[in-house]
Amino acid sequence: MSRARVARRIAAGAAYGGGGVGLLGVAAAGVLLAEVQLAKRQVGNGSSPLPPSADGLYGHAYSGHPEPLLLTMLGDSTAAGQGVHRPRQTPGALLAAGLAAVAERPVRLRNVAVPGAQSDDLDRQVGLALEGPERVPDICVIMIGANDVTHRMPPTRSVRHLASAVRRLRTAGAEVVVGTCPDLGTIEPVQQPLRWLARRASRQLAAAQTIGTVEQGGRTVSLGDLLGPEFEENPRELFGPDNYHPSAEGYATAAMAVLPTVCAALGLWPAEEERPDVSRREGFLPVARAAAEAASEAGTEVTAAMPTGPRGPWALLKRRRRRRVPESDPAPTT
Numbered sequence: 001m002s003r004a005r006v007a008r009r010i011a012a013g014a015a016y017g018g019g020g021v022g023l024l025g026v027a028a029a030g031v032l033l034a035e036v037q038l039a040k041r042q043v044g045n046g047s048s049p050l051p052p053s054a055d056g057l058y059g060h061a062y063s064g065h066p067e068p069l070l071l072t073m074l075g076d077s078t079a080a081g082q083g084v085h086r087p088r089q090t091p092g093a094l095l096a097a098g099l100a101a102v103a104e105r106p107v108r109l110r111n112v113a114v115p116g117a118q119s120d121d122l123d124r125q126v127g128l129a130l131e132g133p134e135r136v137p138d139i140c141v142i143m144i145g146a147n148d149v150t151h152r153m154p155p156t157r158s159v160r161h162l163a164s165a166v167r168r169l170r171t172a173g174a175e176v177v178v179g180t181c182p183d184l185g186t187i188e189p190v191q192q193p194l195r196w197l198a199r200r201a202s203r204q205l206a207a208a209q210t211i212g213t214v215e216q217g218g219r220t221v222s223l224g225d226l227l228g229p230e231f232e233e234n235p236r237e238l239f240g241p242d243n244y245h246p247s248a249e250g251y252a253t254a255a256m257a258v259l260p261t262v263c264a265a266l267g268l269w270p271a272e273e274e275r276p277d278v279s280r281r282e283g284f285l286p287v288a289r290a291a292a293e294a295a296s297e298a299g300t301e302v303t304a305a306m307p308t309g310p311r312g313p314w315a316l317l318k319r320r321r322r323r324r325v326p327e328s329d330p331a332p333t334t
Contacts, residue, residue: 057108059097070139077115095258103266167217182223222296290315302316
């Protein structure tokens with residue numbers, strides 16, 4: 001079965017309450033679970049120091065806009081920045097600094113992501129994001145999915161929780177960008193057959209996440225292949241000390257891919273960049289096909305387009321040029 005059809009089945013099951021669509025067979029799941037435990041022992045029992053807090057104000061040197069944009073990070077250890085030691089190395093800080101530079105406006109960052117979180121924690125995190133002391137965030141970035149795969153959460157349930165989170169945030173007035181499930185087949189200590197199984201499961205989940213997100217009015221950026229070939233070719237540089245979480249360079253690579261979509265969601269990207277570029281194989285596709293293609297290529301964005309078409313909802317697939325993120329403030333103000 002094609003990845004597009006699998007993703008559509010998972011997303012449909014999430015929307016209509018189904019739970020019978022699995023990413024792996026029973027025997028494969030047993031092998032996966034055993035290999036995961038071995039891999040965790042090889043990456044320091046799956047533990048890592050708590051991520052540094054990067055909450056605060058970025059780009060405060062800009063004076064034209066006294067009211068800062070509000071950026072909230074939600075999700076798991078990747079969104080939290082686990083694996084690095086300095087606040088400015090976390091993806092939230094990198095995105096806040098980059099957004100401030102593009103918008104020429106201060107950005108206030110709030111991070112409610114939790115290491116180890118699965119998609120069923122998003123309901124709680126969204127509550128924190130919307131009930132905090134600040135106004136509704138202008139933009140929310142969600143990075144989630146890896147723990148759903150390793151803990152064998154049914155993908156329909158995973159996508160249902162994510163879609164619900166996106167819907168709540170969009171209803172409240174926030175723009176939403178989801179960094180979809182990374183390619184777990186690139187973790188250095190992972191051996192075959194887990195490597196192949198993990199890659200297949202994570203890419204299928206990423207495609208289904210894209211459908212669920214786009215149908216609720218959010219945008220997605222594929223992190224799977226972004227962190228895949230580059231991590232495989234240069235694992236010592238792009239993985240952190242635990243060989244599991246990204247290093248500072250790895251997070252910078254991810255932030256460079258997500259930043260253009262964050263800016264586009266806020267209307268800050270040049271108008272000419274919003275038109276599909278045929279030379280970069282961009283264009284309008286059925287959402288399931290766009291989701292499957294995005295899961296296979298680094299930094300690919302998918303956003304809703306025409307409401308319906310001959311084969312259901314359509315989406316715009318963009319392969320945006322990555323923008324280097326500037327160095328964030330050493331110690332953001334609170």
